[in-house]
Amino acid sequence: xxxxxxxxxxxxxxxxxxxxxxxxxxxxxxxxxxxxxxxxxxxxxxxxxxxxxxxxxxxxxxxxxxxxxxxxxxxxxxxxxxxxxxxxxxxxxxxxxxxxxxxxxxxxxxxxxxxxxxxxxxxxxxxxxxxxxxxxxxxxxxxxxxxxxxxxxxxxxxxxxxxxxxxxxxxxxxxxxxxxxxxxxxxxxxxxxxxxxxxxxxxxxxxxxxxxxxxxxxxxxxxxxxxxxxxxxxxxxxxxxxxxxxxxxxxxxxxxxxxxxxxxxxxxxxxxxxxxxxxxxxxxxxxxxxxxxxxxxxxxxxxxxxxxxxxxxxxxxxxxxxxxxxxxxxxxxxxxxxxxxxxxxxxxxxx
Amino acid sequence: xxxxxxxxxxxxxxxxxxxxxxxxxxxxxxxxxxxxxxxxxxxxxxxxxxxxxxxxxxxxxxxxxxxxxxxxxxxxxxxxxxxxxxxxxxxxxxxxxxxxxxxxxxxxxxxxxxxxxxxxxxxxxxxxxxxxxxxxxxxxxxxxxxxxxxxxxxxxxxxxxxxxxxxxxxxxxxxxxxxxxxxxxxxxxxxxxxxxxxxxxxxxxxxxxxxxxxxxxxxxxxxxxxxxxxxxxxxxxxxxxxxxxxxxxxxxxxxxxxxxxxxxxxxxxxxxxxxxxxxxxxxxxxxxxxxxxxxxxx
Numbered sequence: 198x199x200x201x202x203x204x205x206x207x208x209x210x211x212x213x214x215x216x217x218x219x220x221x222x223x224x225x226x227x228x229x230x231x232x233x234x235x236x237x238x239x240x241x242x243x244x245x246x247x248x249x250x251x252x253x254x255x256x257x258x259x260x261x262x263x264x265x266x267x268x269x270x271x272x273x274x275x276x277x278x279x280x281x282x283x284x285x286x287x288x289x290x291x292x293x294x295x296x297x298x299x300x301x302x303x304x305x306x307x308x309x310x311x312x313x314x315x316x317x318x319x320x321x322x323x324x325x326x327x328x329x330x331x332x333x334x335x336x337x338x339x340x341x342x343x344x345x346x347x348x349x350x351x352x353x354x355x356x357x358x359x360x361x362x363x364x365x366x367x368x369x370x371x372x373x374x375x376x377x378x379x380x381x382x383x384x385x386x387x388x389x390x391x392x393x394x395x396x397x398x399x400x401x402x403x404x405x406x407x408x409x410x411x412x413x414x415x416x417x418x419x420x421x422x423x424x425x426x427x428x429x430x431x432x433x434x435x436x437x438x439x440x441x442x443x444x445x446x447x448x449x450x451x452x453x454x455x456x457x458x459x460x461x462x463x464x465x466x467x468x469x470x471x472x473x474x475x476x477x478x479x480x481x482x483x484x485x486x487x488x489x490x491x492x493x494x495x496x497x498x499x500x501x502x503x504x505x506x507x508x509x510x511x512x513x514x515x516x517x518x519x520x521x522x523x524x525x526x527x528x529x530x531x532x533x534x535x536x537x538x539x540x541x542x543x544x545x546x547x548x
Numbered sequence: 549x550x551x552x553x554x555x556x557x558x559x560x561x562x563x564x565x566x567x568x569x570x571x572x573x574x575x576x577x578x579x580x581x582x583x584x585x586x587x588x589x590x591x592x593x594x595x596x597x598x599x600x601x602x603x604x605x606x607x608x609x610x611x612x613x614x615x616x617x618x619x620x621x622x623x624x625x626x627x628x629x630x631x632x633x634x635x636x637x638x639x640x641x642x643x644x645x646x647x648x649x650x651x652x653x654x655x656x657x658x659x660x661x662x663x664x665x666x667x668x669x670x671x672x673x674x675x676x677x678x679x680x681x682x683x684x685x686x687x688x689x690x691x692x693x694x695x696x697x698x699x700x701x702x703x704x705x706x707x708x709x710x711x712x713x714x715x716x717x718x719x720x721x722x723x724x725x726x727x728x729x730x731x732x733x734x735x736x737x738x739x740x741x742x743x744x745x746x747x748x749x750x751x752x753x754x755x756x757x758x759x760x761x762x763x764x765x766x767x768x769x770x771x772x773x774x775x776x777x778x779x780x781x782x783x784x785x786x787x788x789x790x791x792x793x794x795x796x797x798x799x800x801x802x803x804x805x806x807x808x809x810x811x812x813x814x815x816x817x818x819x820x821x822x823x824x825x826x827x828x829x830x831x832x833x834x835x836x837x838x839x840x841x842x843x844x845x846x
Contacts, residue, residue, distance in 0.1 A: 249747050269750040270758075282748035286766045295762075296752035347752060 199260050200224045201246070201351060201383065206255030208241055208407075215241045217407035218255065223351075223385065223400070228377050230394035231387045233404035234430070239387045240279075240355055242404070246385065247353050248272050259350065275344030277354040281336055283328045289315070289339055290324035296347035314342040317376065334365050341373065345380070352377075354386040358393065370397055391431050395419070403427050424546055428472040435478070435516050437471040438548065447471055447545060450512055452491045456543040463545060470546045475519040477542035480507060482526045483533045491536045498530055509534060598819035616820035626804060626821060630828055633800040637784035638832075640722040641776045647723070648730035648775070653764065655731070656739045667735065670728040678725060682788045685721040686712060689793070717793040722786055726779040733778055737771035738764075773840030777833060784829055801825045 201223040208216040215238045223229050231239040244250045246257060248269035257265045264272060284292050290311050291298075297307045308324075315321055318338035323331075331339065337357065344352060357373075358366040374397050377384050388394050394401045395415040403410040403418065403426075411423040422428035425436055439447035439454070441463045446453050454471065463469050483492055493511035505525045509516045516536065528534055601613045620626050655666050688694050689711035699705040711717060741764060749759035765772075787802040801821065809818035 247751055249750070268755070269747070270753050270755055272751075273753070274751060276748065276751040278744045278748055280742055280744050282742060282744040284745060284748075284763060284767075286763075286769075295749065295754075299753045299758070343748075343752070353751075 200227075202256075202258040203242075203246070204256045204258060206242070206245055206252045206257060208238075208245055208250055209253050215407050216245065216252075219404075219407070219409055220255075221402060221409060221412055223383060225383050226381045227399050228374070228384045228386070228397060229400045229402065230398035231385065231402050231404055232391060232394040232431075233389065235389055237404045238407035239389075239404045241407075243353055243355055243385060243387050246351070247274050247276050273347060273349050274351045274353055275347060275349030277340045277344050277352070277357045279356045279359060281340040281357075281360075283336060283340060283343070285328055287328070288324070289320070289326045289328065289331070292328060292339055293324075293343045293346055295343065300347075310346065311342075314346055317345070318342045319372075333361055334369065337361065337369055341376070345382075350383065352382050352384045354384065356387055356389070358388075366393075373397070395431070401431075403430060405430075420542075422472060422544060422546065425470055425472070428544070428546065432474060433517065434472045434474055436546075437473070437514065437516075439469055439471045439545070441465050441467045441469050441545070445540075449491070454491070454538055454543065455540040456545055457541040459545045460547075463547075468548045470548050472544040472546050473538050473542060475506070475517045476504075477539045478516065478518040478520075479537040479539070480509070480518050480520055480525075480528070480534050481537070482528055483535045491538075492533060493536060495528060495530050495532050495534060498528075507534075509536065511536065594819050594822060597816055598823050600816040602814055602816050616816050617824065619817070620820055620824055626801075629799060629801050629804050630825060632798065633784055633802075633825070634828065634832060636718070636722070636790075636798075636800065637780045637786075640719060640726060640783035641779035643719065644723045644726045644730045644779045645772065645775055648727055648734060649765075649768075649772070652731050652734040652738050653760075655735065656741075657743075663739075667732070670731050674728045678786075679788050681725060682721055682792045685717065685724070685789075686792055689717050712793045713795050713798070715794065715798050718786075718790050718798050721789040721793055722783045725786075725789070726782050729778050729782060730775045733775045734768065734771050737768055741767055770840065773836060776840075777836055780832070780836070781829070 203219060203221050205218045205220050206216060207214065207218045217238070219242060231242060233239045241250060245252050248264075248267055248271075252265060255265075256263055259272075284295065287295070290308070293314055294307045294311045297310060301307075311324060312321070315323055318341050320335060320338050320342070323335070323339075328336065328339070337360075340357070344354075354373075358369050361369060370393055373384075373386075386393075386397060398415055400412065401415050401418055402412045405426055411418055411427045413421075418427060419431055422431060422434070428434040428436060437449055439449045441459060442448045442453065442465055444459060445457070446455050447459070447469060448454070449471065456471070459469075491511060493509040493516065495507050496510050496515070497508040499506040500522070503522060504519050505522055507518050507520070507528075509518060518536070598616055599612050599614070600616075601611055602616060602619075655663055658666070689696075691708050691710040694708070694711060696705055696708045696711055700708050745763050745767070746756070746759045749763045750756060754762060784800070785802055786800055787806065790798050790800045791803055805818045805821045805825075808814050808821060
């Protein structure tokens with residue numbers, strides 16, 4: 198298969214396994230995010246791909262050629278580092294043109310290419326500036342232009358936006374996605390920010406403890422989390438311990454909850470975890486004399502204007518709901534409410 | 549790197565002033581009042597003595613005469629020795645830099661603990677006296693128990709021989725003396741360099757060697773100049789090592805000065821030698837600093 202293949206790659210520092218026999222493939226032109234909490238091994242995985250670390254086991258294959266033993270300088274992968282690693286002794290032009298200068302000596306061609314790259318990252322006419330004169334966002338763009346200068350086969354980015362403030366970060370995210378689509382360059386980006394991964398990537402790899410917990414399109418992962426870790430790490434989720442009672446139902450306390458499907462491995466009587474997103478729970482005012490159905494008492498309300506978040510105590514278990522304001526029936530804290538879970542949004546996960 | 553530092557410290561004098569109580573700047577004057585005379589007075593006495601007629605022993609006697617200087621201008625032995633001292637010091641400075649630069653880089657890649665052990669060791673060697681080190685080298689280069697016996701054992705020499713006195717013994721000993729200074733001067737700058745800079749160069753197609761020379765070395769430009777200057781000055785004033793490990797051809801100006809002053813009792817000539825040599829050294833240092841400080845600060 199053309200593209201990047203990572204086959205059973207592992208890395209241990211001393212005795213600690215940091216990347217634990219990971220395998221996946223990236224097709225050409227894809228935008229892939231490695232998403233995970235800090236210390237999960239995602240940066241090490243990226244460095245293994247870049248050749249900056251040598252794997253303890255496994256192979257890295259690019260277009261059917263084994264590149265595991267190749268030095269970073271022989272891989273032609275552009276990389277944007279977390280610290281950006283711009284050369285402080287060189288100006289913008291020499292930073293961006295660094296890889297070009299290593300290749301051939303044609304100064305004019307190099308200058309034109311640098312100017313072209315600076316246009317691309319929307320920094321025209323900045324070639325002669327010193328790196329220290331640039332703002333955070335401008336440095337970011339220089340780092341991206343520099344990584345793109347050698348027309349890399351893969352662009353690798355290690356938390357590139359972590360140093361930017363929230364507004365600039367969002368702008369840069371949109372910009373990098375547009376740039377990637379325009380150039381159709383295979384890109385791997387490491388982040389711990391699930392919003393960043395969701396908005397940028399074609400494919401997200403959720404990583405924890407050096408292993409891939411789930412790989413897929415962002416919305417698929419959001420809708421069908423593979424396990425409890427993914428359910429809570431991507432967005433927020435109510436995790437409820439339940440007992441499987443039938444082919445499409447589980448029991449929570451005295452209540453039966455209908456779900457769309459149950460994994461084949463979960464036999465009736467087995468313990469399981471029900472994952473339901475806060476926005477998939479319908480909250481309504483409890484009519485007097487109501488019986489049956491799941492109910493609880495509101496303990497806390499946060500009104501965001503467009504949505505309302507409520508914390509509801511259901512027999513000692515807290516359930517968080519998010520409802521559109523238009524559907525909120527003026528309920529207040531300490532009101533009794535009924536809850537309905539949308540059956541097709543309920544996921545039954547291993548306990 | 550330090551261009552940012554420079555920007556940060558641009559208002560340092562202003563900030564320092566704010567730290568002091570009102571009128572506190574006066575507090576800063578008294579150390580200067582002590583230091584300046586202690587530097588200036590001996591130097592003035594030296595200058596004065598160098599202008600006395602040859603042969604006068606005591607300071608402040610002997611009238612005024614430029615004879616000492618004009619004599620030196622035609623003194624081949626002295627001019628040769630000045631030239632030799634400058635070349636020797638430059639050679640020692642460059643050699644020690646070539647050894648210490650990669651060595652310091654290697655130390656900065658170690659664990660924190662190992663770094664501390666190395667730095668403490670280097671600091672400790674500074675406390676050894678130049679005289680003792682020189683005699684240790686003399687023993688090491690001697691015929692009976694020295695290094696040549698190792699070469700014989702390795703079949704590189706047919707029989708043991710004495711490896712001193714000669715030029716290389718002097719250079720080796722002086723390089724040994726300046727290595728701790730060089731490492732300690734290079735270490736702070738080197739340890740502040742982000743390792744990702746060299747990695748970034750490698751991802752852009754530079755071999756590790758190329759990355760080292762195109763990124764690390766230019767970033768270390770100022771520490772390199774400081775290190776060269778320091779080694780140069782330590783080596784140029786050397787006295788014991790050339791005396792013990794060198795032949796008379798390898799005697800530095802310091803030896804000639806001491807012979808003129810102590811053996812021949814000609815203080816005016818010795819002081820004139822010092823002043824002339826001081827001027828030559830200052831000229832070389834000035835050139836080095838100008839070259840090193842040029843371009844964008846790094």
